Amino acid sequence: MRPRISTLLAPLFALLCWGTNAQAADSYLTISTGALTGVYYPVGGALCRLFNADSAYNNLHCSVQSTKGSLANLRDLASGKSQLALVQSDVLYHAVHGTGPFAQQGPDASLRTLYRLHRESVALLVSEKSSISSLGDLLGKRVDLGSANGGDRITIMALIEAMGWQSKDFGTVAEQGPDRLQGLCDGTLDAAFVVAGQPSQVISDLTGRCKARLVAIEDAKINQLIEGSTYYEQGRIAANLYPGQTLSLPTIAVYADLVALDTLPAETVHQLRRVMDARLKQFTRLHPALIALTQESMMAPTPAPPHAAMLDDANAPPASDATLPSLMPASLQPELSSSSADATTLVSGAVSTESTPTEVDNAVEGAVEGAVEGSAPVAMATGTVPAPVETEQPASAASNPVPAGQEPAVSDAVQPSAAQPAP
Numbered sequence: 001m002r003p004r005i006s007t008l009l010a011p012l013f014a015l016l017c018w019g020t021n022a023q024a025a026d027s028y029l030t031i032s033t034g035a036l037t038g039v040y041y042p043v044g045g046a047l048c049r050l051f052n053a054d055s056a057y058n059n060l061h062c063s064v065q066s067t068k069g070s071l072a073n074l075r076d077l078a079s080g081k082s083q084l085a086l087v088q089s090d091v092l093y094h095a096v097h098g099t100g101p102f103a104q105q106g107p108d109a110s111l112r113t114l115y116r117l118h119r120e121s122v123a124l125l126v127s128e129k130s131s132i133s134s135l136g137d138l139l140g141k142r143v144d145l146g147s148a149n150g151g152d153r154i155t156i157m158a159l160i161e162a163m164g165w166q167s168k169d170f171g172t173v174a175e176q177g178p179d180r181l182q183g184l185c186d187g188t189l190d191a192a193f194v195v196a197g198q199p200s201q202v203i204s205d206l207t208g209r210c211k212a213r214l215v216a217i218e219d220a221k222i223n224q225l226i227e228g229s230t231y232y233e234q235g236r237i238a239a240n241l242y243p244g245q246t247l248s249l250p251t252i253a254v255y256a257d258l259v260a261l262d263t264l265p266a267e268t269v270h271q272l273r274r275v276m277d278a279r280l281k282q283f284t285r286l287h288p289a290l291i292a293l294t295q296e297s298m299m300a301p302t303p304a305p306p307h308a309a310m311l312d313d314a315n316a317p318p319a320s321d322a323t324l325p326s327l328m329p330a331s332l333q334p335e336l337s338s339s340s341a342d343a344t345t346l347v348s349g350a351v352s353t354e355s356t357p358t359e360v361d362n363a364v365e366g367a368v369e370g371a372v373e374g375s376a377p378v379a380m381a382t383g384t385v386p387a388p389v390e391t392e393q394p395a396s397a398a399s400n401p402v403p404a405g406q407e408p409a410v411s412d413a414v415q416p417s418a419a420q421p422a423p
Contacts, residue, residue, distance in 0.1 A: 026059045027268040032073035032082040033064055037205075039197035039289050040086045040256065041066050043117060046286035047084075047258075050279045051272070058271040070151030071101065077111075077261055083268075088120065088195070089231045089255040090158065091151045093303035100154060112307035114272065115258040115298040118197045118289040121235045122155060122252045125203065126191045127184045128211035135163070135219055142171040144180060144192035152195040155254060158232075159193070159217070162225035185210035197256065197289035199241050207242040214242065217251040226252060231303055257302045269309035 031047060034040030041064065048062035055061055065082060067073055073085035074095055087095075094100035098107035126132040132141060145160065145167065146153035160166070173180075173189060183189025184206055194203055206212040214237065226232045235253025239246060260269075276283065276298075284290045299310075 025267075026061060027265070027271060029060060029062045029084055029268070030076075030082040031062065031064045032067045032076040032085040034067060034069050034073075034086065036066055037201050038069075039118070039120070039200060039287070040069070042287050043197070043256065043289065044086060046283060046290065049286065050275050050283055054275055054279075058275055060268075060271050060275065068150060069147070070154075074108075074111075074259075077259065078108075083260060083264060084114070085259050086117070086256050087259045088151045088155065089116075089257055089303055090155055090229075092257055092259060093231045094154065096304050110261045110263070111304040112260050112262050112264070112310075113257050113302040113304045114260055114269065114307055114310060115276070116300045116302050117256045117258055117293065117298065119233075119235065119292075120195055120197050120254050120256055121237050122159060122217060122254075123194045123196065123200070123203055123237060124191060124215045124217050124251075125181075125184060125194060125206055125212045126215055127187065127189060128213065129187065130190045130213075132191055132215060134215065135217055135222075138191055139165065139169055140171060141190040142173045142183070142188070144173055144183065144189055145170075146193055146195070152193070155195050155252075156193045158225065159222065159252060162221050163219065164221065181206060182210075184212045191215075195254070198237060199288055204242055207244055211244070214245050214249055216249045222252060231255075255302070257304070259304060260307060262307065264307065264309075266309035266312070269307050273310065 029051070031044040033044035044064035048064050051058065051060040051062040065076075067076065070085075070087045070091040073082070073087055074091070076082040077085050091101075092111065092113075095102050095108050096111055098105065102108070124135065130141070132138060146156045157167075171190070173183065181189070181192050181194075181202070184192055194200065194206075196202060203214070207214065223234075226234055231254060233253045235251045237245070237249045237251055239248040277295075280293070280295065280298075284293050299306075
């Protein structure tokens with residue numbers, strides 16, 4: 001009697017099923033970043049480019065989402081609307097320790113760091129006609145102190161308080177809006193603080209189009225602030241980085257940390273590690289703010305403990321660069337998918353600039369040399385890039401199978417335009 005076909009094929013079916021189950025499950029990641037015109041957004045796009053380029057090997061599928069910045073990003077993590085977030089180191093410290101803006105909710109023991117990324121500098125910009133030449137000249141002037149309840153405001157107010165000042169010590173400024181830093185151009189602002197990675201499109205726009213000037217941030221009290229904290233450092237804005245800025249300027253600096261929750265699966269973290277190990281050299285070329293990164297610097301201590309899977313053995317060697325497709329800075333400019341006018345800027349592995357073409361791609365290559373002190377000015381974009389409108393759905397279902405949630409409300413923390421800073 002002939003055996004039944006189903007009996008003969010059963011071992012083959014079992015083998016096929018075993019092989020399928022043995023493969024790592026696909027991981028769908030959304031990175032909460034910042035505004036289009038900040039540095040967080042293209043850095044998030046660079047990360048997604050790495051992960052998505054090798055998705056056939058690592059099972060990672062990544063999308064980058066524009067947000068209002070560090071505070072909103074932490075809320076996205078807590079609510080599950082994103083799995084990764086870029087967060088200022090001082091904001092991360094307060095969240096982990098339950099201090100500052102997190103005093104009422106207490107310490108967050110679930111936050112974990114994956115990588116320390118680029119350094120961010122506090123830039124003091126003054127209008128072309130202003131007589132301000134030092135930090136001490138700000139008293140009584142009309143000064144923008146950052147987005148209310150935003151990550152930049154936390155850093156700026158720490159600086160102001162270290163100087164012994166209060167918000168009331170400055171002149172009245174117009175109500176905040178998407179174009180609030182345009183006051184440096186039209187004469188309604190005397191000065192403004194901008195927290196950003198260098199070079200910054202925002203600062204380039206204000207110094208180029210509006211002839212704003214950069215002023216050094218230095219004082220004995222600022223030195224005391226830095227010495228008394230674990231998350232502030234002495235920083236410098238390199239000479240010739242922006243139009244009219246011929247000198248290297250001292251300032252205060254923080255870092256951008258790539259953060260997740262402790263519940264992010266270990267295998268997902270292992271996959272991220274394998275990609276970053278193999279792609280680090282390419283990653284550092286995708287944005288000028290990243291050029292100084294090394295394996296050692298990215299593993300430096302941060303205010304949050306490292307994810308456990310960052311410390312164990314991933315049990316798999318990284319792929320060889322020779323087997324991976326090359327990623328160039330120009331690949332950060334995507335082809336936008338058609339979506340409704342109110343769709344959020346949620347792009348699979350790319351940096352979106354909405355409907356207006358931007359010079360960011362050209363700037364990336366030119367800025368790599370300009371980011372080194374003493375080199376020529378950076379050719380950053382000076383046009384206004386419209387801010388994205390946030391909604392509950394991603395730009396396309398194909399680009400991000402994980403639905404993006406409604407952006408958490410941050411009081412008065414508006415989405416910046418080209419003249420507004422974003423962490």
